[in-house]
Amino acid sequence: MNLDKQFSVHPENATVWRGQPTVLNCAIGSGPDATISWQKDGGPLPNSNRYHLLKNQLLITDVTDEDAGSYRCKATNSHANRTRFSHEGRLQVEEYPADLEPGILPVSDQRHIAVPAGGTLVMPCPVTGWPRPRLIWQFSQPGERTSELEETDEVLIRRNVDLQQEGVYTCSVEGNSDLFKTFNVVITEPVKITVPPVSKQTIRAGTVRFNCTAVGRPAPTITWYKDGKPLAVAGRIVVLPSTDGKRMELLIRSLTSEDAGVYQCFAQNPTSSASAWATLNVTGVSAAAPTGVQCWPAGARAVAVRWPKVNADVMAYTVQITTPGGTSLPGQPVIGIEEIISVAEPLTPYGFQVRAYIKSSSTNKNVASDMSESVMCQGQGVPIKLARQGDDILVSWKQFADQTPGVLQWILQYKAENSSDEHNVTLDKGVTNHTIKVPSEEPLQVRVLGTRMIPWLHQNLTLVPWTSTTIAIHAPDGGEVTAVPEDVEVTDVKAREFTVRWRCEESELSLETYTYMVCTRKVDGNEECMESRSKSIRIDKLSPSTEYEVRVQARIPARMAVGEFSKPIHIRTQAEGTKRFENLSYTMVNTSALRVSWNSLPDKYTIHYSNELTLPINQWPSVDTVGNTVVLTGLDLTKELYVMVTGYEPLGHSQILNIPELQYWFTPTGVQVTWRGQGPRIVRYSQNLTQSLDLWHTINVTTNSVHISGLEPDLTTYVMVVAPGPSARNQVVNILPRPPDQSSYYLSIGIGCGVVLICLLAAAAVCIWRRRKRSHSPV
Structure with a gap:
């Protein structure tokens, strides 16, 4: 808290024309801002509505001879208990000018003004010129048309403002369209916490929720603190906003002893703030967290987690996973001290923590320990394919690279079998295959690693699998092309274009360069083909709402050799x-x-x-x-x-x-009408539209639906739903006559069919009886 010893700006001597506005300046450094007041000729300012105190300025409108004199400003910092006086500046007043062009006097005003509801809004727009120009004020509320105000004052003042005064105000000089000022006014309301968090006591390993609902204008932002420090929201700790943004729910899963403390929600907008707090007490018999947790990559999407056995009667362990986005995923119970975790994203770091569930000897219940320290690992070891041509082994990982964007670097490692002497080949992110010399009688072990971050995450790679070159397939030598494109699919279908994608594993394991011929044909038209050097192509100039057949062929241009086409697939373009x-x-x-x-x-x-x-x-x-x-x-x-x-x-x-606001459906005895919104409603209905509204049937309801019965099924029903109050809107629906009920028709058919069937069965029984009687009669 301080107040500078000297003013940075003092009032200056000035001469002003009678009837014109003028402004005096004054500024001093202070923390917090000092309160500025003005004095004239050593005393208080005259009581006049022509004097306006602006920020570091005194504005005087329609200057008269009585305004001449000496002015100085007084700065007071009550926090520092200090007061300073500026130098005096003398104001002289002269007669009206013979002629003066219109203009707007510059003042230190705000073009974006935030005013609290019930406060005072001051918008200065002092105009110079002789003869005196006329000032025009205009106002437009958000989404409404601009209207002209009655006031012509150079300082527009609104007291006890509310939302009706929010919008854009413009002052302009009549006859001079280039002379104008605009004020964007926002009415604010102080931040209030309407639903504060409540103190809670929860057992270890449980879940706790703290709610914090705040209102204000502009809408406040809500942040959470723990023990006076910003709360790190990640993993087990998340913040869930409500759809209207007013409530921020703090959710903490898998509670530990360290989660106990004081939680504070802090709501703030540009003009005000509010806070509330609650305590969390984590209870339950304490149990030490597992220690010495370690992890190793065990594959592209697999991580092995191990930990020493806890010296207690452990019923089970769980491994909690924290995703890169901060989401915490609890694991399934594990009996042993190791688990292979499958992760969703390869080459992506995940956090792992272990919790033990111990049988308490005093309560005979399972007690959850605290979480272990977090360890970080990522899946490692890229799926590869090997192809041999002579002593050359082509190692390819193109399919994985295409499916895993964002890799910055690759490392190909190889070593002799039964050896620990590894050789590394560092490759750029765009490389998806590499050839190494491997005589068939001296096989090697090969693996490929990748990273999405530089520098690489340091990990123990003991469990990352190797692949022997003995399983390499033999690449074709010359002759025809045996590769056939697979998994052909059409994506991003539009009215006149689509994209075709496919795979071709054999081309990835070849030292030769492949191209592809993509052919499209209308079901009743000619075939058109395009060549692609990659495994995708965009086909355009198609016809809307048309079915096409698509097939792809692999080619080796150097040998002018072609392979078989893929199986055709059919796709229909969109309509325009x-x-x-x-x-x-x-x-x-x-x-x-x-x-x-x-x-x-x-x-x-x-x-x-x-x-x-x-x-x-x-x-x-x-x-x-x-x-x-x-x-x-x-x-x-x-x-x-x-x-x-x-x-x-x-x-x-x-x-x-x-x-629509109203919906309806027929029931066996009438019609059910429903509407959106809550609260009491007055339902009126009639089947005679010419009838006066006060003669319509009336039902008062408190729910959002009503059942209407006793209607003539052949007549239209008119229903009106009204919320109580003078300004309530009517919701209206016309219900057409009930559709014909065909049940009696089908019932008649069913009864007729049943009678015929009974007659047939009776006739068959008579015939059988007669045959048996004849068979038993003597000849």
Whole structure:
């Protein structure tokens, strides 16, 4: 806390025209900011609404002769208990000028103003010029049209402001369109924690949740602290936000003794902050954590974890895995002291911790120990393929490289069998095969390592498997091409183009260069072929909504040799226009979310949605997705909702999907009507539209559905649902006559068929009886 000894800016002597505005400046360094007040001729300022205190400035509008005099400013830092006075500056007032061009006097105002609700909003726009120019004020609320205000003052003041005063204010000089100022005003509300965290006591190895709900304007951000320090959110500790962003739930899994402490949620926006705290007490009989945990890579997607046996009556161990993204994954119980863990991502570091479950001699219950120290390992050892041509062994890992992007470097290792003398060959990230000399009578052991980080993660590679060159296949020598492309697939299908991809293992194990011929043919047309040097190609200039046959052939250009074509596959291109979005539909998820889906191949789409159909589409909220379905959250489903899907390449959009407020279905005794939103409703219905509304049948309900019975099935039913209150919106649905009930028709057919069947069975029984009677009668 301090206040500088000298002012950095003092009021200066100035001469101003009568009737014009003027400004005096004053500034001093202070921490926190000093309180600035002004004095005139050694006393307080005159009580006049023409005097306006701005930040480090005194603005005087419509200067008169009484404003002449000496001015100085007074700076007070109450925290430092210090006060400073500036030098005096003398203001002289002269007669009106003969002519003065209009202009806006520069003042140190804010163009982006945040004002607390109930506070005072001050927007200075002092105008110079003679004759005095007229000032015009305009105001526009968010999403509304601009309107002209009645005020023409050079300082626009709004007291006791609320949300109705939020928006954009503009002052401009009439007849001079280039002279204007704009103020963006946001009304703020202080941060409040409405649901603070509650202190808890939880047993070791359990799960605990702390909730923290905060409101404010702008919406506050919530962060968590433990014992006064920022909480590291990763692994077992995650923060789960609610859909509206107001609640941040702190979730801690697999509790340990170290998790006990004081947890504080801190909510803050640019203008205010608030905090609340709770304590966590971790209980239960203590048990020491396993020590000496180690890990080794055991394959591209496998890690071996080992630990010494705990000197206690251990019932089981669990190995907890922490993913690179910080997600904590508890493992299954293990009886021994070793486990081979399969990881999802190869060449990616994972954290491993071990917990023991020990039988307590005092309580005869299983007690969870604390977690061990975390150790880090990643899968290692790349799957390879070997091919021999003479004394050359081609080692290839192309398939793995294609499936595992982001590798920065490879190391090929080889050694003689029954030897520990390893040789390393470091290769660039783009290399996917390498040839080594290996006489057939002297086989080698080979393996390939990869890394996604530099420097490499230091690991014990004892368990990473080797591959013997004795299993190498023999590469073909000359002659025909035996390679046939496999796993041909068509992806990224659009109306006029698609991508073809395939595999060809034999080409990866060959020293020769392969190319590929990709042929497409309309089911009823000619075949067109294109050559590719890679194992994918983009085919364009296709016809929309057309079925194509696709096949791929391997070639060796140096020998002008070709192989057999792959088995043909069939694919249909997309339709252009709105047909791409056929069967656009929705399903409700909860009271503020729904899932929108459409019948189209997964691709990039933008989903626009709004409760206001008249709003321009570029002002609708939107989300992007890569797929053909998306969940929209944070919706106001108490009103009609409009949804439109936009697709790209080519650009097109769906019809607007109207998601109604009311839905209905027929029941055996009437019709069930449901609506979105909670709270009491007044339901009115009639089957005579010309009838006065006060004569309609009325039902008061407190749920979001109603069953209406006693209706004439051949007439249309008109239903209106109204929420109580003078400004409530009506929700209306017209229910068409009930579809014909065919049950009596089918019942008649069923009864008729049954009677015929009974008659046939009776006739057959009579015939059988007569035959038996004749067989027993004497001849």
